[in-house]
């Protein structure tokens with residue numbers, strides 16, 4: 335066998351001494367085609383092919399970006415398996431960023447379920463097997479003491495938003511450890527596609543402190559630390575080092591979005607850092623804002639004010655108590671009643687039954703405000719019959735928990751029951767759209783966390799909405815970033831919620847929808863961003879001065895444009 339030459343010109347000859355990896359700083363020729371930020375594939379013009387040493391590296395045809403989009407969409411539609419579509423989209427993101435975003439933006443309704451829930455859930459479960467090139471930044475216990483250096487390894491300097499997870503509660507799929515990375519990657523691609531934040535300003539991060547998921551630990555392709563989760567001081571110190579390093583490296587105005595942490599850490603982290611950092615927990619706060627918007631919009635269909643309604647949640651964790659608290663805050667503001675009184679119209683059921691005062695001592699702190707005076711009730715169906723809610727919200731992470739009995743009981747109590755099955759992905763949805771419409775004889779106002787197709791029932795077509803925080807966080811984040819806001823406040827969540835509810839048109843209502851379609855999401859995000867920024871200026875928390883006169887226009891003008899640029 336031939337021994338590779340020590341000083342070979344061919345990089346593929348590797349010897350034991352190691353080599354220094356280096357690249358050109360100005361991409362041209364072959365490197366340009368492999369640089370995802372600048373690659374245009376067959377769309378490079380004749381002039382660009384001459385100027386950038388591309389002659390011969392591409393076949394002779396030159397095609398416009400629109401035709402590339404059409405071709406890719408045709409290709410994607412050939413795949414029967416959603417995960418194949420996901421992998422094709424990730425390949426595209428890694429090879430031609432602008433084309434990825436143009437495709438996603440122009441076909442958002444079709445592709446959101448591919449890059450986001452439900453497919454991203456399956457992608458995380460199989461992440462170790464499917465990912466070809468690592469995306470995002472991995473910070474594990476091995477990096478303790480070196481997190482600032484790790485941040486500096488990231489190639490982009492002007493980071494404005496970080497989505498970080500520790501992988502312990504990935505959608506309703508539980509602890510997926512390091513493979514939770516699919517979530518920050520997916521959320522940040524929505525920051526760009528839906529909210530117009532520049533991709534180079536986005537940093538996905540996974541903090542790996544181990545996993546308690548035996549399946550992951552025994553999977554030979556698992557990519558994370560093979561150990562049980564670190565907890566207590568070891569956990570707190572690593573996260574703290576990360577939080578300090580982030581601010582040191584990127585400054586006061588860096589937005590950190592916590593995503594899919596387990597509730598035993600999520601509430602504490604949010605509280606701990608909300609007065610020192612620009613932090614936001616999407617599962618607690620973004621979800622709250624989107625659900626409040628949907629319920630407020632639904633009032634147009636069912637009548638009454640928010641305070642006239644009675645809410646029952648299945649699931650009293652981050653999403654459930656987060657939503658409950660924002661609804662109570664809105665009721666208290668609108669009716670000038672005390673928050674404690676506003677909370678009395680809201681009930682929550684957890685895995686042990688209805689949350690009532692006799693359970694107070696043993697409840698986690700975030701559940702205590704919801705421990706109202708009432709006899710204990712074990713089952714959801716009995717809680718529905720007793721509490722008689724007008725709005726039923728599923729945030730349990732457990733599929734098929736809105737059984738026929740439960741949905742029929744809602745239909746017996748209400749002319750138009752509002753039923754929101756928020757748990758993701760589709761397998762964990764509390765009920766399907768078809769079940770909701772069929773079991774209520776077409777009377778339900780239904781939305782779900784993951785998308786369902788329209789349902790035909792007795793000759794009528796019902797279009798279910800998607801109650802997902804994806805409506806809020808991209809525009810919310812854009813509003814914070816464009817105004818240089820330094821802290822998040824509840825009033826900003828209320829402003830975002832109001833902005834979203836205001837985007838639901840009569841045409842949407844006529845179809846029974848309580849959310850506008852995602853097709854118009856960039857316009858929706860611009861409106862949300864404007865309202866959030868306006869609130870930040872009003873509260874004196876915005877640092878980008880002077881305040882632009884037309885904030886909607888300003889938001890739109892800040893948005894990332896996925897069309898190719900001409901190269902000199």
Ligand SMILES: NC(=O)C1=CN([C@@H]2O[C@H](COP(=O)(O)OP(=O)(O)OC[C@H]3O[C@@H](n4cnc5c(N)ncnc54)[C@H](OP(=O)(O)O)[C@@H]3O)[C@@H](O)[C@H]2O)C=CC1
Nearest residue numbers: 505506649650651652653684685730731757758783802803
């Ligand atoms: N649509 C959207 O935009 C969003 C959807 N979600 C989804 O919501 C779900 C929950 O997320 P999150 O709140 O963060 O999770 P948490 O783990 O914080 O909360 C889950 C809650 O559900 C309760 N629960 C679990 N099993 C049952 C059961 N069989 N019956 C009754 N209650 C049960 C738990 O009870 P106990 O406390 O007793 O353990 C807990 O209170 C996930 O599927 C997630 O994907 C989350 C955020 C946004």
Ligand SMILES: CC(=O)C(=O)O
Nearest residue numbers: 505594617758802803
């Ligand atoms: C949508 C989302 O954030 C979740 O399911 O966790």
Ligand SMILES: [Mg+2]
Nearest residue numbers: 593594616617
């Ligand atoms: Mg989440």
